[in-house]
Amino acid sequence: MLTREQWGARAPKGPGGKRTALTPAPITSRTEFVVHYDDATPVIINGLEQLKSRMRGMQVFHQGPERGWVDIGYNLLVASSTDPIINGLIVEGRGRDVVGAHCPNHNTTGIGVQVMIGGNQQPTPEALNAVRDLYDQACKDAGRKLTIMGHRDGYSTECPGQILYPWLLKGMPRPTTKTIPAPELDPWTRHARPEDDEWDILDTIQLTLCRLGKQTIPPCANLSLINALRSTWALPPVTEAVYGRDLVRKMQEWGGRLTVNGILSAETARRVTKVMNDQLTGKGL
Ligand SMILES: [Zn+2]
Numbered sequence: 001m002l003t004r005e006q007w008g009a010r011a012p013k014g015p016g017g018k019r020t021a022l023t024p025a026p027i028t029s030r031t032e033f034v035v036h037y038d039d040a041t042p043v044i045i046n047g048l049e050q051l052k053s054r055m056r057g058m059q060v061f062h063q064g065p066e067r068g069w070v071d072i073g074y075n076l077l078v079a080s081s082t083d084p085i086i087n088g089l090i091v092e093g094r095g096r097d098v099v100g101a102h103c104p105n106h107n108t109t110g111i112g113v114q115v116m117i118g119g120n121q122q123p124t125p126e127a128l129n130a131v132r133d134l135y136d137q138a139c140k141d142a143g144r145k146l147t148i149m150g151h152r153d154g155y156s157t158e159c160p161g162q163i164l165y166p167w168l169l170k171g172m173p174r175p176t177t178k179t180i181p182a183p184e185l186d187p188w189t190r191h192a193r194p195e196d197d198e199w200d201i202l203d204t205i206q207l208t209l210c211r212l213g214k215q216t217i218p219p220c221a222n223l224s225l226i227n228a229l230r231s232t233w234a235l236p237p238v239t240e241a242v243y244g245r246d247l248v249r250k251m252q253e254w255g256g257r258l259t260v261n262g263i264l265s266a267e268t269a270r271r272v273t274k275v276m277n278d279q280l281t282g283k284g285l
Contacts, residue, residue, distance in 0.1 A: 076090060088126025
């Protein structure tokens with residue numbers, strides 16, 4: 001998930017522009033899952049930076065005079081893009097467990113999820129899978145089967161459009177195809193979204209890049225030590241939510257020295273650690 005912090009969200013905005021707190025809506029109190037699209041215009045987003053910028057723009061609009069909401073209306077969003085770096089990425093809007101502003105009379109009972117498509121644009125299979133993931137997790141956490149709704153079921157609107165709505169009526173089945181078969185891609189650009197236990201690995205790679213540049217790495221061969229040292233060294237924060245292009249480019253500069261396949265894994269971490277240690281002993285970069 002791309003968090004609010006990662007896309008650069010502002011604080012929720014109350015009356016008079018003052019900071020405010022969002023109203024909690026505990027998951028156990030939810031009964032509905034409300035799906036949206038963007039609007040009649042197709043949505044084109046390329047790359048993580050465009051996605052972040054789009055989120056910031058949406059927040060400004062929703063908090064602005066035209067809408068006047070405390071924050072982004074949707075609880076969560078899902079990117080649908082031909083760019084494998086962001087395709088199917090879940091984005092935190094207002095957050096799942098707070099009252100939204102996406103459908104009158106359903107903002108406390110319903111979790112509002114926007115799929116980033118417009119008009120008759122086809123959502124990617126990865127985006128649909130991500131929506132389904134969100135739904136399954138929400139039902140599990142709520143302890144009940146949430147009612148699947150389109151925005152139009154609670155309000156007079158076209159939303160979520162002619163493509164998504166029939167899918168909702170069918171119960172949001174998982175698609176059987178993938179947009180981009182991973183093996184056909186250059187492994188360096190293959191999409192890899194870190195699983196929970198892979199965040200440490202991503203941190204390691206980024207920290208390694210930072211420290212190699214400065215030639216000041218003390219011996220450190222394991223992830224927990226690196227993480228412990230982060231605060232001590234005041235290292236730059238992790239800047240990428242996915243295995244993004246900048247990171248790939250930097251790793252490519254290492255050429256044969258760091259032969260990894262572009263997929264985050266324990267093997268990647270081992271290789272990164274080895275390069276780091278070689279550098280410390282004078283054999284490396
Ligand atoms: Zn809607």
